[in-house]
Amino acid sequence: MANLKAGLIGLGSMGRNHARNLHALDGVDFVGVCDPAGDPAGAAGAAPVFGSIEQLLALDPDYVVCAAPTAAHGELAEQLASAGVHMLVEKPVARDSATANAMVERFEKAGLIGAVGHIERFNPALQQLQKRLSAGDLGEIYQIATRRQGPFPARIADVGVVMDLASHDIDSVGFVTGREFQAVSARTAHKSGREHEDLVAVTGQLEGDLVANVLVNWLSPKKERVTVVTGEKGTFEASTLEGDLTFYANGTVESQWQDVAHFRGMTEGDVTRFAFPKPEPLRTEHEVFRDAVMGKESAIVTLKLGLTAVAVGEAIRESARTGKTINVETRR
Structure with missing residues (x-):
């Protein structure tokens, strides 16, 4: 079975940790990153860094980890769902429950897996x-x-x-x-x-x-x-x-x-x-989400659970x- 293709949005403090885990995750190819500020810390390694989400989606990733600021989660989730891409989004899932609820409905309607990074x-x-x-x-x-x-x-x-x-x-x-x-x-x-x-x-x-x-x-x-x-x-x-x-x-x-x-x-x-x-909790979180995308039984933190928080x-x-x-x- 071919490896999953994973992308990343955001190379801030948490995004750099996600990049480190995506590089090391079995069964996953880390194909690219979107961050308009670039990659001054060099966290992306050999993965290309783009300034727009459209460039990242052009690589046809199976899933994307979203480590952008909370206020951007709703819009980014809409773009990923429209492209048929599964999403692991950092917590909190959204700035308010109305946005979170819209994200839940969008991913359920699209039949996609959405999870929240409640790492604890x-x-x-x-x-x-x-x-x-x-x-x-x-x-x-x-x-x-x-x-x-x-x-x-x-x-x-x-x-x-x-x-x-x-x-x-x-x-x-x-x-x-x-x-x-x-x-x-x-x-x-x-x-x-x-x-x-x-x-x-x-x-x-x-x-x-x-x-x-x-x-x-x-x-x-x-x-x-x-x-x-x-x-x-x-x-x-x-x-x-x-x-x-x-x-x-x-x-x-x-x-x-x-x-x-x-x-x-x-x-x-x-x-x-x-x-x-x-x-490491973050490594376990990535493994659990990878398994869910592969269709295995997996205890992800769903978007609905994120909405509850x-x-x-x-x-x-x-x-x-x-x-x-x-x-x-x-x-x-």
């Missing part, structure tokens, strides 16, 4: 967490909390922290729990003098009365990417920076040393850091603007 779904720590929660290792789930904090990335200019960073957590919360957001209450802040928000704190309710807390900012000098799930049997903590998953079992052993009990509680339970393979993000911003709790279901 392919982080080995979150994949392991999802499997263990699905298997009932935690029993009933009570709460999920995420913290995604760090310094401002100068490469982001067209969206705020809700759509750029919190969209990761919105999607991953749904992924690991298998439940959708029903309502959100949020507050945002503008501390860096930019047009867009740079801090958000969210309290959400998911199906089954599961409580979620999402804390995200571009203001902390310490980079943190943590997901904590508390339930009937203890707590899972996933660090997506290191790809680690740790389980803290409920206390079963009574502490007899009172000075220690002041810090650790009256009982202690086992703490386990699991060992498992840790492939955008709708929740819009509800978060509306809640912050109005000071009210917003029902998410009415926005999809």
